[in-house]
Amino acid sequence: MRKRDHNVFTNAASLLVCGLLAGVVVAAAAFPAVAMSGLAAKAGAETFGALPKELTVARAPQISYLLASDGKTPLATMYDENRRDVKLADIAPVMQKAIIAAEDHDFYKHNGVDLNGVARAFVNNQSGANSQQGASTLTMQYVRLAIAYSATHPADVVAATEDTSARKLREMRYAIQIDKEFSKDEILERYLNIASFGNGAYGIYAASQVYFGKPPSKLKIEEAAMLAGMVKAPTTNDPTTRSGRPLALDRRNYVIDNMVKIGAVNQQEADAAKAAPMVVKDKRTPNGCVSTNEKGWGFFCDYFYRWWLQQETFGSTTYDRERRLKSGGYTIVTTLDAQAQRGADRAVRKAKKETAKEAAMVAVVEPGTGRVRALAVNRSFKIDDPKSPKNKISSDPAKAKKKIRGNYPNTVNPLLTGGQGITGYQAGSTFKIFTIVAALEKGIPLGYTINAQQKFKSEYIIDSSSPAACPGTHFYCPTNSTGKAGGVLNMWSAFSQSTNTYFVPLQQQVGAENVVDAAKRLGIQFRAANDAKFAGTKDSAHQWGAFTLGVSQTTPLELANAYATLAADGKYCEPIPVQEIKDPEGNKLDIANPRCEKRVSTEVARAAVDAARCPVGDNSSTSKCGDSRTARQVKSIVKAPVAGKSGTTDSEKTAALVAMTKQYAVAGIMADPDWPQTNVKMKHNQPDGINPPVIETLRDAMEGKERIKFEPPGRKISEGDQRSIPSVTCQDLDAAKSRINGAGFEAVVSDVKVASNCPAGKAAGTSPEGRTIKGGVVTIQVSSGGGTPPTTGPGGPATPPTPGRPPRPRG
8 A cells, every 4th residue: 555645845845854964964963973074075975866766675584384284283484584474453553552662753743754853863962962862763774674685785785784874865765765655554564574673583473473472463562562672772682681681671661651652551551561570482483394393293394395495496596495485485285194194203113212223214195196295214303413412323334433423313314205315225025016017018917827936047147156146157046035936826916925936037028127117107216326227228127137026225205106106096196295385475386286197007007006905915806815915914904995015125124015095105114224234134013113103104194084995907907818728637747738838828737746536647637727817827737646636716826825924025
């Protein structure tokens, strides 16, 4: 709102008189401490009329607020200056009157420059009085602060505050213009929002919060008077210090007396206010991710902060982007789901103490949006104090010898999200899902069977001295950790019991480069140098035989988002920590929108999820999981349709689990970030293993949420091209094998003999019998004689799976 135009004569008179005062009068009145010789000449030389008339005012730095996804729960605040602009209507009238009583009694009477005040100051200062007077009005003070905040160069800031006549003349000229442009209330509002009140509080909103823990609309007379009394000398009149407290009290009472003089309060109100004790909270507004609203939320806050610094929308450099965040006055609704985050925080600290060298890390992503709902690790997000360190000596022996401290219990490293030297952790057999995706995309259905022996001699070439090489060769020979063959398995049952010698030959068949490509499309980044080298070209990826076993490094966030993509029917969404950003005017920025694209077909994604239901104790109408499950307790604890996979590496240096519903994908990895070659065995199902934190996080996140079913895949991608199996009952084994192979199947002979009416040593039948997938494995059963041939249903194994601990990958 523009102020009404002043009387033309009044405006002209103001300009004329100010021009006349531009020499000695102004210098003597405004700057009594400055030697008059030369100053008057300088002031007179800079003629008042030649000064600029327009003042460009930049918005003063504003505090940015981070909220949880509900738009209400505080997460963190970020600022260079603790300031939040408020409307004059939201500032208590007594505060408005107090600042006028303290700084400018005639504020509503003059035209920006108080000519009477200038004259009074001149007479007083020339009289030799003990107290010197200035002549700055509230409007002139606002001009001074506005020039400083609008400065684009440090020299401009100095010029705005230096003790010279040039500065005073410039302030007068601008003040008259400002007084013409804005109403008195607008000027007062701007001044109260820009003034400094000490203790990191800029503007009346921050000041009322820091000193009294209340909004400025609730200030009492004595509180308003104290704040008004601080603006002249915030450091000297600091009520939170021993030396400043009595000065602040005197200044407060002085302002209250002046409020009586201007008629703002009566004497009775003034006496009561002066009698009130001066109680201040001295509670600085928390700043940054080391001061989040709840202890465990620092890692999510840091992820948001790093994400912001990558967005070109907020500036061309990271410096510009950081300044925008800490001064732009944004209200940012993040994606943090307080319910999921609190559950994750409880779960990781329940599994491992903050002082443990093992890091229990959990990330939660929402399928279909990429919104990161929680990030938790059993660490404190803070910088360890070098003067009084709390961190333990590093678990890495080389660093320990040098007395280098590790990153526990305190760290600000992005353990869960990667970057700044954090390349990730091996996630074991969770990577087998990428082989399933690549196989399905090549037309190989879930029902595809392979006879998984204990050891598989692959075509992948590795160093012949490697313990993973077949003896006397340079070929990669993976084995199952159980020391036993897996038997005839399909994708459901092989994924359920995590059989290495099923997935390596399957990867070999579809091409490791295609499996790596599937992982890339689902968001795996290959940060480690050796991983990037393998994944760099199709030729190098083609020889990555152990990739399906999870030897590549990843982060909990990447892993959660990869599985979330499949839960979202193949729609990949870039992980994002924000869901709404508003500028100070309340305008929404489009940058918070999800960034998604289709990367896997719906049918392939649904089929992959169907296989992933098996390891975690779930089934669909099409699933043929078998009895062995690596994490069967997930389903019974979460009590919802679930999918996922566990993973372990050689010597159990890391342990991983992914568990998801349609609403949340939770990935957990337990590792030692300080020393990847740790001698500590990471656990799964034990209370201090990785499974409980993942499962409990998903359970807590799903509390009160709808149970949504996964869509089962179609018959074709599940069962593939079904063909009739020829009868070989009572035939010689060689003839039976030849006939099965000739019909387009892979024939294997069972090691176990079964009773049948056929002569001993002859073929007793097949498993499965009737029909099975084209190219699938058909087991020829061997007769022991003297009995009735067995019958088995299609797809069933010749013998039941070997009981005992399910195989776990080593890669």
